[in-house]
Amino acid sequence: MATFQSVAVIGAGAWGTALATVAARAGRSVTLWARNAEHATRIASTRDNPRLPGVRLAPEIVVTSDLAQASRVEMLLIATPAQHLRGAVNMLASHITKPVPIIACAKGIEHGTHKFMTDVIAEAAPHALPAILSGPSFADDVARGLPTAVTLAAKDEALASSLVQALGSPTFRPYHSTDIRGVEIGGAAKNVLAIAVGIAVGRKLGASAQAALTTRGFAELTRLGRALGARSETLTGLSGLGDLILTCSSPQSRNFALGLALGRGEQPSAGKLAEGEFTAPVLIELAASQNIEMPVSEAVASILSGRSTIDAAISGLLTRPFKAEE
Numbered sequence: 001m002a003t004f005q006s007v008a009v010i011g012a013g014a015w016g017t018a019l020a021t022v023a024a025r026a027g028r029s030v031t032l033w034a035r036n037a038e039h040a041t042r043i044a045s046t047r048d049n050p051r052l053p054g055v056r057l058a059p060e061i062v063v064t065s066d067l068a069q070a071s072r073v074e075m076l077l078i079a080t081p082a083q084h085l086r087g088a089v090n091m092l093a094s095h096i097t098k099p100v101p102i103i104a105c106a107k108g109i110e111h112g113t114h115k116f117m118t119d120v121i122a123e124a125a126p127h128a129l130p131a132i133l134s135g136p137s138f139a140d141d142v143a144r145g146l147p148t149a150v151t152l153a154a155k156d157e158a159l160a161s162s163l164v165q166a167l168g169s170p171t172f173r174p175y176h177s178t179d180i181r182g183v184e185i186g187g188a189a190k191n192v193l194a195i196a197v198g199i200a201v202g203r204k205l206g207a208s209a210q211a212a213l214t215t216r217g218f219a220e221l222t223r224l225g226r227a228l229g230a231r232s233e234t235l236t237g238l239s240g241l242g243d244l245i246l247t248c249s250s251p252q253s254r255n256f257a258l259g260l261a262l263g264r265g266e267q268p269s270a271g272k273l274a275e276g277e278f279t280a281p282v283l284i285e286l287a288a289s290q291n292i293e294m295p296v297s298e299a300v301a302s303i304l305s306g307r308s309t310i311d312a313a314i315s316g317l318l319t320r321p322f323k324a325e326e
């Protein structure tokens, strides 16, 4: 089984910083790459990243903005926002001349192409061995060493298992899988559904509505997943149901918090990345192309685009025809 001793994390936001900490805790030699040279220098000297406040970066983590240096490793993790993953991998591609695992850690679907993250990696860096890491894991919890479990999928099971060995520790437990698509669908869709549930909570629709909306959201995530070939154990696993439960139940989630603010009629906090906002339009385009009904996601997309008011969207969902549960 291959061992991966050196790891680079591309993207020094909250998640990239937490993942660098995870890899260091697992005993890897870690480089964290920030696109901005000034940020890299500041993080390297203060050992503190304002994108993940209160977390001290381990002294052995090298922070750099030099991509050539960062890419001289045995495995890479990409932790940029989903819509910037292609740009980051394009920059890396000229440095990747032999098969190297590149793990997508972003949750989303690319605008315009409807491509999932590992497809983007395969296209942009043909030598890469694409993989995906996703599951219920807030950066802050992960960085502080609170127990978390995620799914890590690659096409080749032995590779997925080696990557798990390289990153896993008692407080960060990846489960390996070969169902890349299933993992990607869960991570992308749950962010959109969390906005819906946040809106319902913000509108004070009650705990019963919160549970109902989360469950019906899971039904539509599952419908799309099945249509795209995902395995049911993945959809009910950590990267599907697990992450949906986390994100739809906690204001610690930026997607839930965005919905909460919208539901309360407040201004959402500026500068916080809520991937569901970007995923919603492309998710419903993808669903339509597969003839899959995703009414909750459609309601979120129509609210975010201004095509519908919150009250009209809620009323639209509540007056849908009664039907068999599936």
Ligand SMILES: NC(=O)C1=CN([C@@H]2O[C@H](COP(=O)(O)OP(=O)(O)OC[C@H]3O[C@@H](n4cnc5c(N)ncnc54)[C@H](OP(=O)(O)O)[C@@H]3O)[C@@H](O)[C@H]2O)C=CC1
Residues within 6 Å of the ligand: 010, 011, 012, 013, 014, 015, 016, 035, 036, 039, 051, 079, 080, 081, 082, 084, 087, 088, 105, 106, 107, 108, 137, 138, 139, 140, 272, 273, 275
């Ligand atoms: N935070 C979390 O708890 C988790 C997040 N994720 C996923 O991880 C992804 C990143 O989220 P998160 O880290 O929280 O977001 P942040 O907003 O904290 O950070 C995003 C980082 O990406 C960098 N970046 C943006 N564009 C580019 C680019 N073109 N090239 C290189 N770097 C770029 C930003 O750089 P700069 O600082 O210069 O702007 C920033 O450091 C999202 O898809 C999210 O869903 C997954 C699991 C947990």
Ligand SMILES: O=C(CO)COP(=O)(O)O
Residues within 6 Å of the ligand: 107, 135, 136, 137, 138, 139, 191, 194, 243, 246, 247, 252, 253, 254, 255, 256, 273, 274, 275
């Ligand atoms: O993906 C996450 C937890 O698994 C983080 O959720 P938010 O992006 O909504 O904060």
